[in-house]
Amino acid sequence: MAEMVNDLANEHPVVLFRKDEECCQCESIISLVQGNYGASLQIYNLDEQEEGDAMKEHLQSLGQLPAVYMGGNHLGSTEELLSMSITGTLKPTLLQVGAIFL
Template identity: 35%
Template sequence: MDTLTSLGSENSVVIFSKTNCCMSHAIETLIRGYGANPFVYKLDQLPNGLQMEKAILALGCNPSVPAVFVDKEFIGGSNEIMSLNIRGMLKPLLIKANAIWV
């Protein structure tokens, strides 16, 4: 869990994903569409990816990917990110985190 939190705070936007997950790709594309440059960890390509996936599940993110951290805070998975976007709250969140500028 400490590794996950540490990695989640290394950039203004961090996404934990898997190479074969279409929702991970969709969330990454959405966030990049605002001009942000998220740091993406592909769990299936990391030696400790399975342990990290278990830690993500322990955070309450089910399914485990995508899992998104913004401004060092765990935001959630695809449902939470899409909900923020629909309510017009994703862009202000990215601005506040200095991931994008207006």
């Protein structure tokens, strides 16, 4: 399952894996990434994926859901993304992975 998650995470600069569309934390992530920075963001609802339960189990073994990947690397969840924004490392990371351009 790790390979499937990694393959999906590598298809786009920024990927959000969430359980379903009813995710409050996800709205914060979407607002931050798309709203504040205008970055592209691919969202996968695990409840709509054929292997969603197995993917959810794998992602939860890495930390909590929702799970954010940038440049194919697992960054964590909402807390980690907000921390990157506060410390000023989010924008350079988005630039580096090709999610935004200047």
